[in-house]
Each structure stands twice: as structure tokens, then as C-alpha cells.
Amino acid sequence: MTDSIRVLVIDDDFRVAGLHRDLVAARPGFTALEPVHSLGAARAAVRTETPDLLLVDAFLPDGDGVDFVDATPVDAFVLSAATDAQTVRRALRAGALTYLTKPFEARSLADRLDRYSRMRNVLQTDRPLEQDQIDRALSILHGGAEPATVSRSATEQLILDGLGADEASAIEIADRVGISRATAQRHLAALATRGQVEVRLRYGSTGRPEHRYAIARS
Template sequence: MTSNSTPPESRDPRRGTRSARDMRVLVVDDDFRVASIHADIVSGVSGFGVQATVGTCAEARAAMAAQSPDLVLADVYLPDGDGIELVRSSGADAFVLSAAVESATVRRALTAGVHAYLVKPFTRQSLVDRLERFSRYRKLMTTPHPLKQEEIDRALSVMHGTSQPVTAAGSTTEDLVLDALGTEERSAAEVAEVAGVSRATAQRRLSALAGRGVVTVRLRYGSSGRPEHLYARSSGAGW
């Protein structure tokens, strides 16, 4: 890869389009074309925005000093240093996106605390999937109360994509969904966010619970579009 000396401000292809509510992502790759592709993927995922794209460790540290990113996407080999060491020393949440496949390099990245390691070239959907998982992970881990073990397990299973969330003994996905429903009326999307599962999984489990009479369903009609299904615990239903 070749270094690009263009200032970070002019190298962010979506600069100025990020919502204040979006998570800030710093893209670190010395190949400008690759950095632009990664930035474009980030910008296309709801809830994320590109803080800057940079090509060196020095530029990355300057961007971090100006504003702490919520997530760093870093290559391993950079013109003036090592992307894994950059991530480790920054303490930021990070993914490593690299062509490096040596087991020692991957282990070193995992030891540095990265949440994902994607080997270039990878598909757009591979990064989208990790970003969506990271969004759900952050929501589960951002809470004012002390975390319970099952909440930590749930967040880790969401981030790392286990097929069945790790929960307390005897707990199932339906338990998670019903717990997420609580005593309120919620949509499948809201339940999915609280439970840390996909919307499709929440929808399936809620439908099964409704079929057994454990929860009730009603339609909420908006000003346009299809009506939304709202779920609530059935009165007197045991669990």
C-alpha cells in the first residue's frame, strides 16, 4: 500500500453528513481507495457516521485527540507504525481490517481488545454485519446500573455472533424476549434491541408466544405504510 498525504479533513468522503446521534467511526488505512470504500460502507449503516479517514498513525492520533471516536477501523501495516499498537494504546473500541493472516498477528490483535478481525478482501455485508452487531453490543453495555452476568454474556454473544445467546442456566431465547417485553407494550424491533437478538428472531419468538397465548398482539396504524404489530404480556399468563 502507498501512503497518501492528503489532510484527514479532505479525505472524509461523507464529512458533514453525520447525525449528532450517530456513532463516530475513524477509518485508518494508507490506501485512500480502500479507506474510501470502508468509509462508504460505514456511512450506509444506520446509526454510524464517518468521523474521518486517515492514512497514518500520526493522523489517527491527531483525529482522536480532536474528538474521541466511538469505533476505529484500522489496518495493521501503516507507513509510520503498527495499527494494532495504535488500537491498543488508544483504548478505543476497534476492528482490524487487514490482509495480514499470520496467526501471531491475529492473536496480537485479539489481545489488544479488537471486537472484530476482517481479512481483506471481504464483502460489504461482512463489515455491515459486524457494525450492526457492534451497535447492539454498545446499547447493551451502555447502562447506568451495574451489569448482571447474563447481561454481559448477552452482549458478548451479540458481538461475536454465537447462534444461541449465552444466558443464565435454564434460560432460552424466549426467556430473553419475554424479559425484554417486560410489563410494557413493545414492537418486535424494540424487543430485539433490548434483548440483544435480531429483529427476525424477536419476531419469530413473539409470534410463537402469541400462538400459545403468553403475549397478546394488536395493530398500531400510522399515517402511512403498513400497520405495526405491538406485543404485550397476556394478563395472568404464567412463565
């Protein structure tokens, strides 16, 4: 189980900052820190709250949010009403992982947060990364399909490694490996057909069974 991802919202509009905080808090696996409304407060919060991800407005009362992203060694999204190409290019050059124009629909931020979480799962390793892992992380972050460089056997091996000695649901495996739930289910079904994994049913309080997967015993 991965640790909760700590997110700091930096926006001078108190109402907007609160809305973005609530959107973060609603996503499983995320912790929304108390928003801040200036770069001075943001610098202090980065030191004391150690966020994993910043949601930064491009322009703040005491400075430039894009410059702050560039100078701060923390992953960041830029959220801004600015739609000019120059600001967008500056944000991307500064290292922003995504750029959302305000106002945006709640699902737009939720989707990007979920993709960020899955990308982190792929890159959360002390071992040297293979090119297919880097390609997969970038594809996840930017919403692309599973890259062609990732073969089916490579994906299935990642799933088997993700299962380890435990049993897990398809969504748990997807989270561990950094793939979509649909992709995980498709490959788990293929592995089960070949007898490499076992499928078990677990009944919850509602009576609806949950499919659980485990490495097949030889």
C-alpha cells in the same frame, strides 16, 4: 433511541479508506467520520472527533496499527491484508473486537457493524451486569446463537423491560434489547398469545401494515 455510533477509518490507502467509510455510512445508526491515513492523524482525530469505534489497518506508514489499538481506549476492529497467525493473535491480544482480512465483501463489515451495535445496546447500562447479559453480548459480537444460559423467561422479561410504556416494532425492540429481529418476533408472538402484550397495526404511506407491540393493559 440510541445515539449514532461514530466510526473512524484509519488506512493509508485513500481508495480503500473511502470504500470503508462509505460502507459505514450506509449502515443505519452509524456516522462515518472523515478517514485518516496515518497514526499521527489518527491520534489527533481520536482527541477531536471522539469516535466510538476505530477501523484500523494493521500496518501504517508511521507505525503499527495493532500497537495503536492496544494503546487507545476506543473500541476497534482491525482490517488488514495480513493473514499470518502471529498478526491475528497480536490484534486479539491488543483488544481488537474482530479481525477482517482485506479484501472482504461489504456484507462482512456490515454484519460486524450491526453485531457491534447490538452488543453495545446490551452493555449500555449503569446497573451491574448479570452473567446472562455478558454471555449475550459476547454471543452477539461473535455471531453465535443465543446462549443456553439465557432462559426464555429472561429474554421475554428483557423484551417487556425494553417495551416499557411505549409501543414499538419488533426491529425496534431487537435494537433496544440486543437480540436478533427473528428472536424478538418469536418472543413477542409468545407474549401476545399469553396476553402480556398487545399487537396493534399501523398503516404507512404504502398501505402495508406494521405490527406494533405494547404492554397489555390490565
